[in-house]
Every structure is written in structure tokens, then in C-alpha cells.
Amino acid sequence: MAATLPQAVLGLPPLAVSLGIFVATYAAIVTERINRSVVALLGAGLMVFSGVLNQREAFHGIDFNTISLLTGMMVIVSLTQKSGVFQYVAIKAAKLVRADPWGLLVMLTLVTAVFSALLDNVTTVLLIAPVVLLITDSLRINPYPFLFSVILASNIGGTATLVGDPPNIMIGSAAHLTFNDFLVHLAPVVAVVLAATLIPIYLVWGRKLSASAEDRALVMGFDERGSITDRRLLRQSLFVIALVIAGFVFAHPLGQEPGTLAMFGAALLLLLRVYDKDAETQSHLIHHTFGEVEWITLFFFIGLFVVVAGIEKAGALQWLAQRIVEWTGGDFAVTAYVILWVSALVSAVVDNIPFVATMIPVIQNLSGVFSPHEIQTLWWSLALGACLGGNGTLVGASANLVVAGLAERAGHPIRFVPFLVMAFPLMLMSIAITSVYLWLRYL
Amino acid sequence: MTLKTVPLLTETACVDPDTTLSDTLRQMLARQTNHIPVCSDGVWVGLVDIRAILGELLPVSARIEHGLPDLGFVGDGLSLLATHFRALKTRTVRELDLPALPTLREDTPILEAALMLYREGSPLPVLDPAGRLKGMLSRRSLLAHLAARLGDA
Numbered sequence: 288m289a290a291t292l293p294q295a296v297l298g299l300p301p302l303a304v305s306l307g308i309f310v311a312t313y314a315a316i317v318t319e320r321i322n323r324s325v326v327a328l329l330g331a332g333l334m335v336f337s338g339v340l341n342q343r344e345a346f347h348g349i350d351f352n353t354i355s356l357l358t359g360m361m362v363i364v365s366l367t368q369k370s371g372v373f374q375y376v377a378i379k380a381a382k383l384v385r386a387d388p389w390g391l392l393v394m395l396t397l398v399t400a401v402f403s404a405l406l407d408n409v410t411t412v413l414l415i416a417p418v419v420l421l422i423t424d425s426l427r428i429n430p431y432p433f434l435f436s437v438i439l440a441s442n443i444g445g446t447a448t449l450v451g452d453p454p455n456i457m458i459g460s461a462a463h464l465t466f467n468d469f470l471v472h473l474a475p476v477v478a479v480v481l482a483a484t485l486i487p488i489y490l491v492w493g494r495k496l497s498a499s500a501e502d503r504a505l506v507m508g509f510d511e512r513g514s515i516t517d518r519r520l521l522r523q524s525l526f527v528i529a530l531v532i533a534g535f536v537f538a539h540p541l542g543q544e545p546g547t548l549a550m551f552g553a554a555l556l557l558l559l560r561v562y563d564k565d566a567e568t569q570s571h572l573i574h575h576t577f578g579e580v581e582w583i584t585l586f587f588f589i590g591l592f593v594v595v596a597g598i599e600k601a602g603a604l605q606w607l608a609q610r611i612v613e614w615t616g617g618d619f620a621v622t623a624y625v626i627l628w629v630s631a632l633v634s635a636v637v638d639n640i641p642f643v644a645t646m647i648p649v650i651q652n653l654s655g656v657f658s659p660h661e662i663q664t665l666w667w668s669l670a671l672g673a674c675l676g677g678n679g680t681l682v683g684a685s686a687n688l689v690v691a692g693l694a695e696r697a698g699h700p701i702r703f704v705p706f707l708v709m710a711f712p713l714m715l716m717s718i719a720i721t722s723v724y725l726w727l728r729y730l
Numbered sequence: 731m732t733l734k735t736v737p738l739l740t741e742t743a744c745v746d747p748d749t750t751l752s753d754t755l756r757q758m759l760a761r762q763t764n765h766i767p768v769c770s771d772g773v774w775v776g777l778v779d780i781r782a783i784l785g786e787l788l789p790v791s792a793r794i795e796h797g798l799p800d801l802g803f804v805g806d807g808l809s810l811l812a813t814h815f816r817a818l819k820t821r822t823v824r825e826l827d828l829p830a831l832p833t834l835r836e837d838t839p840i841l842e843a844a845l846m847l848y849r850e851g852s853p854l855p856v857l858d859p860a861g862r863l864k865g866m867l868s869r870r871s872l873l874a875h876l877a878a879r880l881g882d883a
Contacts, residue, residue, distance in 0.1 A: 371799075374798065374803070378803060413796050416791075417791040417792070417794070417796070417797045417798045418791070418798065419791075420789070420790060420791035420797075421789045421791040421792070421798060421801075421804075424789050424790065424791065424810070425789075425810055427813070501809070505807075505809050505810065508804075508805050509803050509804055509805065510802075510803050510805060511803055512803070513802040513803030513804075513805075514800075514802070514803040516799070516800065693794060693796060693797075696790075696794040696795065697790040697791065697794055698790060
């Protein structure tokens, strides 16, 4: 089928139509009045009906590598969490520091960051936060500093790897950056940011935390092995996760993409779960597992990709890239910092996924101005800003809201302003650290 | 026939919303009942179930949605339970999230009352037009009344 030509649509230029659909879609997403996946799919449909795109172009705009990577990891995590391994690690970590409150905060922060680097942030905090609440309940200490640290650690840790946060998955897929690329270029600064973030937390809360020897003995009495509910599943999950991560590490020389590796891993784990079961049980297990995939998130991505493909085809993003070059005078360092800081500030208040989806073609359009090495630096700026910016406010990232919801139900509400007062400066500090890192390493 | 003809559990006394949970539990244990109505100046507020008080002894992290699926790793957790049990002395019924129970009237037809008891649980409050508690109707008390009235019919 011939590609749709950029002709007037309903008497209007395609650029105006596509921008209108784009703005309306994003505005509706921000207001959260209607479920975002519905909004994104409607926007995608309008891009096709209005003639900005045809169906082939719409499908071509969908990054199926991202979609399959997300789906595969969702299945793997959904199955793995049932083994109780996350609770095991959290309790073990608490006992390693002998339930000392400050040591506990540091360990739970580290555990959250590491899990978030390998799994999605929301699942990580859903699994860690209840353990945090139990341990702080047992120690009779205020859970707020711990929950606050878990929120920040989930976003910081997720910045470190290709699979840690959806923006990184999108960037990695579009820019052909590998799991190792993210590890080598982002993990070092993420480690520094995490360590630096703990300093103000210690000064504000950490040094005042204390628990009685009796209460600490209670926590030391926890048997972390009791949290493993399915040892067979644990072995199977760890095997598959190790295989998938090894696949990510060696993906480039193997000539494989992360999406395929993740989906294969998910299918393998499902096979291990069901091969010895009868057909009806197999069907039930698989149906249940697929039911736990976040289809809302996946369809949100699909719709978003099409909407962005629409404005890209209409030339809006090329125009934006040219304006950026004009505003920055084509200065590479200025461009890198603008992308870093704008990404962080925008991501602090709105969902970073639509922002990153829009910025990806913009950066791709800068390839005529900057060298491939410089373009890669811009990708790191975008990833760092978009991921770390989520720590700025309570609405900056989904994981923040999930923890806030849990905390509210547990009787320890995390309010927007108190969180902002502490978190926003920490976010700015993290972006300042990454600014220095960019300057030292790339600029 | 309406509930006017059915003997209600009128001996059940209400507790005030500011009654402590420990006093509420003591009354439940003394009366060997799993529920106690809550009234404010005689006006119906809700029903405290012994399950709600048991829940207050558990770590909140296990009770909330998306909370811990089990607590086997804690061990017997007696000291944890003891801490929460002592806290019942300072916490009141007002802090509980009482379920929204449907209410009955004295002029509610017996068939409708039976259906509500079947669907919504037992016991249910019977209120006067001013919303004041007349008594509680349980499945057992309704069935006992029907058995006495209808006999082997």
C-alpha cells in the first residue's frame, strides 16, 4: 500500500491536524479524567482516520521491541513474585544489619534500587513496601523515612539499566543501545546519586532513628526462609531471570534484541510452570498469568507510539529539533544540559513516558547536527533526566503513587507537599550530580 | 406480616463510638457474641464485628490490599500481638472502618427481611423511623420465629 502523502486533511494541513490530536491526547492523559490507554488508542485511531497516517505507517510506528520487552518482563515478574523471593531478600537484608534502624533504611534502599534496576519499579515497591511496614511496625518506629527512601530508590535504581524503567526501554530500543551500554554509562552515576541521596536522609531522619533491643530481637527472630512459599517456582524463576539477564548482557554479540529475549524467557518460565500439569490446570495457570499482565500500560504504549509517529511524519518533531538547535546555537553541551534539566523538570510533574516518546524522534532528528558519539550523550541526558525527574514530586512516577497509596491504607499517609519539600531538592541534587558526570565524561 | 411480629435481640446494648476497642472486646467476650452495635445517643451508627478487632491485632502490612500474603516467617509473633493488644486500650470504635450494613424497619415485610439476611449477612439492625436501634435481627432468631409460627406446615 502506498504511503499516505502529506496532503491537506479535511482541508487542514496534516501538521495542524496531527498537532491538534497530539495536544488533545496529551492533555487528556495529563488530566487523568479518562484512562490513559483509552485516550492513547483514541488518539492513535484519529491519526489514522484523519489521514495523517495509514494503518501500515501506524503499525510501523509501534516499537514492538519495547512492547515485547515490557510484556516478557511483566510475565516473568508476575510469576517470580509468587515464590516470596522479594520478601526473603528484604528480610534477610534487615537481619544482616541486625535490625539497626539506620542500617535497615540503607539496606532496604539498596534492595529496592537493585530490584528496580532489573524489574519494573511498581512491582518492586509493591513487594518491598509491605515488608517495610511490617519491620517498622515491629520496631515501633516511624515508617515514613523508609517509605520515602523506597520511593526514591525505585526511581534511582530503575535508571541504571536498560530494563529498569520504561523510558530506558524506549530509548534503548530506538537508539539501539544495549543492556551493557546502560550499565557502563548510567550505573556508575546512579550509584553515586543513590549514595548522595542517603546523606540528607540521614541528616533529616536517620540519626534520630532508634529501636529497643527487644524490638530488634523480634525482627531478628523473623525466619526469612518462611517467606519462600514455592521453592520449585523460586528455582525456576531465578534460572530464567539469570538466563534472560545473561541474554541481555550478550545480546549484541548474539545479534538478538531484548524484546525477543524477554518474551522467550517468559514463555520458558511458563513452560516450566505448566509442563507437568493437565490441560485444564495449564489453561487456568496461563490464563491467570496473562491476566496479571498490565494490558493498560501496553495499550497505552501502543497508542502513544502511533500518536508520536503521526506528528513525526507531519514534520513537527523535525521542526522542534531545528528550534532546539537554534535556541542552543548548535552547542552540544548546552543541548545536553537542556535535555537533561527539561526532562527532569517535566518528568517531575507529568508522566515521563509520553515525554520520552516525543523526545526520541527529536533527538534522532539532531543526528544531522551532532556526531553519533554526541547523539549517544543526548540519549543519556534524556534517560537520566526522565528517570531521576520522577523523584521530584509524588505524581512524578507511578511507583511514588503506589507507595503513597499503600502508606495511606496503612495509616501513614504521604502528603504531596511534605514529600515535595524533601524530594524536590533531592531530585535537583541528583540532576546536578548527573550534570557534573556528563561534563566529566562526555562534554 | 412484618418484623413487628418477630422477637428481636433487644437485650443487645450499644457501645458508643468513643468506647475503647478493649472495652468493646470485653463486652463481646462477656456476652459471648461476635457483634456489638454502635450507637450515638441511641441512633444507629454501625456494627462492630469481632473480626475487625482481630484485624487490629495484625500488622497493617498484612491487612491492606497488596499487602504481605502471609506472615509465616514472623514466627508466633506473640510480642507483636501483645503490642497491638495493649494498643486496643487507647483506640476507639470510631477509628474502625465499620461496614455499611443495610438496615431494617419494623414494618419491613418478613420475606424482604429474610432475603436481606440471606444476602447481606447476620445480624441486621432494626431501626425506628428516627433511626434509633430497636434491636438486632439474626438469621437464627428469624428462623426460630418462623419455626414456632409455621411449625410443620
